[in-house]
Amino acid sequence: MARIADLLAAGRTASFEFFPPKNEAGWLSLGRTIAELEPLAPDYVSVTYGAGGSTRTRTADLVSWVRRQTSITPMAHLTCQGHTRADIRDILINYRAEGVENILALGGDLPVAADDHAPSDYRYSIELVHDVIEFGGFSVGVAAHPELHPRSTDRHADRGHLAEKLRVADFAITQFFFDVRHYVEMVDELTSLGVHKPIVPGIMPISNLGQVTRMAHMSGAEVPAWVIERVAKSGDDLDDAERIGVDVATEICAALLDAGAPGLHFYTLNRSWAARQIVANLGLRPTT
Numbered sequence: 413m414a415r416i417a418d419l420l421a422a423g424r425t426a427s428f429e430f431f432p433p434k435n436e437a438g439w440l441s442l443g444r445t446i447a448e449l450e451p452l453a454p455d456y457v458s459v460t461y462g463a464g465g466s467t468r469t470r471t472a473d474l475v476s477w478v479r480r481q482t483s484i485t486p487m488a489h490l491t492c493q494g495h496t497r498a499d500i501r502d503i504l505i506n507y508r509a510e511g512v513e514n515i516l517a518l519g520g521d522l523p524v525a526a527d528d529h530a531p532s533d534y535r536y537s538i539e540l541v542h543d544v545i546e547f548g549g550f551s552v553g554v555a556a557h558p559e560l561h562p563r564s565t566d567r568h569a570d571r572g573h574l575a576e577k578l579r580v581a582d583f584a585i586t587q588f589f590f591d592v593r594h595y596v597e598m599v600d601e602l603t604s605l606g607v608h609k610p611i612v613p614g615i616m617p618i619s620n621l622g623q624v625t626r627m628a629h630m631s632g633a634e635v636p637a638w639v640i641e642r643v644a645k646s647g648d649d650l651d652d653a654e655r656i657g658v659d660v661a662t663e664i665c666a667a668l669l670d671a672g673a674p675g676l677h678f679y680t681l682n683r684s685w686a687a688r689q690i691v692a693n694l695g696l697r698p699t700t
């Protein structure tokens with residue numbers, strides 16, 4: 413196992429993100445996906461955490477499964493909205509006992525149906541970052557939004573809050589985006605704030621334009637017209653759409669690596685094909 417801070421210090425990383433499946437068919441399918449990605453020797457994989465703790469057990473189960481049954485280093489996402497400090501402590505005790513060494517510390521959002529008055533000791537992710545660091549034993553990452561957090565109306569304040577997180581955390585992973593300039597501008601703005609921690613771009617290969625456009629809208633990302641036009645050329649041919657999506661993502665990844673990105677983090681949606689093609693197209697050697 414390894415700490416992601418050390419992996420990033422050693423060289424460029426390639427990593428994959430999964431969500432914990434809801435049913436047995438989903439677990440079987442994800443098992444196949446992980447078996448297909450493991451030969452690429454990913455530096456780490458990460459497992460999402462449902463809003464307000466809605467996947468608390470399933471996230472922990474998947475992280476532990478990766479830790480015990482594969483050769484891959486896992487990172488657990490953890491959100492703080494809707495949690496008490498005692499909840500967070502219990503979760504961290506469990507991860508430490510399992511030998512998990514990496515946490516992505518997030519603000520999260522309460523589930524839509526959640527009681528607004530559910531007990532929460534946290535408001536912002538920075539509070540969780542401090543608690544995880546104080547608990548000890550974890551390399552800690554945070555979320556970054558190149559096109560600003562969707563609720564943010566003030567660029568300067570949003571970058572300031574990100575800088576505040578990165579002064580204490582080890583690294584950031586970004587929300588997905590399609591225009592490399594957003595990433596480069598964010599890194600430049602953080603540099604001017606005196607922050608030089610690694611910021612790993614999150615890559616979303618497009619297979620279904622409608623689905624990705626909806627997700628982009630929710631996360632405050634823009635799908636540029638050139639991307640829509642390229643993928644739309646596939647018409648109703650889903651295989652062709654996925655192939656074009658891989659070509660687009662490969663171009664974006666190549667530009668990001670040219671711009672000095674310290675690694676690439678792929679949003680897989682629990683599927684391996686697109687991520688495998690992109691890694692092959694880039695000629696990435698996953699082990700450095």
Ligand code: FAD
Nearest residue numbers: 460461489518519520536537555561564570573585586587
């Ligand atoms: P914060 O850092 O708390 O920021 C949220 C907003 O508050 C921003 O607008 C920020 O500018 C503002 N803010 C921050 N600090 C302050 C302050 N001190 N004072 C005033 N304003 C402040 N969500 C999930 O539910 N589960 C997941 O597994 C998950 N994984 C993710 C992985 C990545 C790589 C990314 C980029 C996002 C992920 N998210 C996940 C989504 C994330 O939880 C949401 O975007 C959430 O709304 C904000 O999270 P954050 O960590 O950026 O929050």
